[in-house]
Amino acid sequence: MTTRVGIEVSIAIADAVKLCNPDVVAAYPITPQTHIVEHLAELVADGELDAEYIPVESEHSAMSACLGSAASGARTFTATASQGLALMNEVVYVAAPMRLPIVMAVANRALSAPLSIWCDHSDMMSVRDTGWIQIIGENGQQLVDNIICAFRIAEDKRVLLPVMVHLDGFNLTHVIEPIAFPEQEEVDKFLKRTPYPLPLNPDKPVAMGEFAPPFIFTESKWAHEMAIVNSKKVIKEVWNEYNKKFGRQYTPVEKHHSDGAKVVLMTMGAVGETASVAVDEMVAEGQSVGQIRLRLWRPFPFEELRESVKDTDILIVLDRAISYGGPGGPVASEVKSAFYDQEKRPKIVSIVGGLGGRDITVAGFKDLINKGIKIARTGSKNEYEIYGVRE
């Protein structure tokens, strides 16, 4: 029997990591991720978590230490945000094609300049093509559950890829929520240890991350691509098993009043909860409005997305990042490409909002949805709209 406790989401994530019993945590503190790694350092110092905590001198070193750790077959965790993720970028790219099952929490925060410590998804978009599996949580419970699932997915022999678990900075990291924790014994059963196939081992030396001449580089890239594309099946399998054991179901695209709705709003991250209140109110007023939330950013869930809006006329996609001089919100542009060659497809409206911690309220979401409907009906000369900007 699990009990729910009121706890800060960052502390809850650290406790969830502890339940997963990692061997190594290498991390550098950065707002708004700090409480996660501070609490992990505390757990190790107090002897509650039997792991090596490496207090590295930068995020670049954090991810480098994680590479070595995971390559030796140790269960490895790190966390970062924004500028920290930007600094470790070079090594983030290395982890996935080397197929090292690291788990990293990213407390999403805007990238400078100007300096902002608040949430948007520009940091998440900066690592879009690193080849990591990327899961997005909307509340503390989802994050605790998905940290546990992330280790299981990453270490599955059919996957062996690093996994990022994204959570909105401050809107999630610094709020207190009621969260149910699974029992240690149950997590141990769910998350069995599987040895890494070819770890660093003095008795059986291997060379990792080696030079690949043109005759083999393309094949190595395709092996990585096949691994991440095929991981979707395993991710869904792990989520289904998690539901059977712990009673909470996750899907790549979560639907909320969206079946049969003529207008659907797509969100990622914590704003989805505020948006759902607006959607509920609009449904109560008799409008044909629904919502979908993207849980899985990579691998991108093409089939699930298409299925979830099969009866929809207008799909409004909210992005919390800009692709400057480009086609609009980065998520919206991928959604558009997912539907381009479909015979039946909704009108897709790209709206950018919530940048650098700008709140969108329930009334704001109703306004945003109505604006999206208007743009879909009358058209716009812009590639995308930016919500709430003062002109």
Next chain:
Amino acid sequence: MAKSESELTWKDLEIGAIIAAPGSARSYESGTWRSQRPTYDFSKCIKCGMCALFCPEGCIEQNEDGYFEADLFYCKGCGICARECWPRVIKMVEEVE
């Protein structure tokens, strides 16, 4: 690996393109990078071995007569040996084929 370079598919790779057996660099013909090739006038050679010391590829060895010569399977044609050879034994010429 039993297969030749051109036969290898993505499925033949170890996880993460790990190299599990030693010696893969030895079988790689870096000589294909070459656009110039060293030629020798051994009548001027004093067998000092400076060319072998400076060769970044480490592919210069003494032949049976004791003269220093590059192994063209590995030589990338950088020309450092010719630059360092003070009796001017080595001359770089364009690869024509």
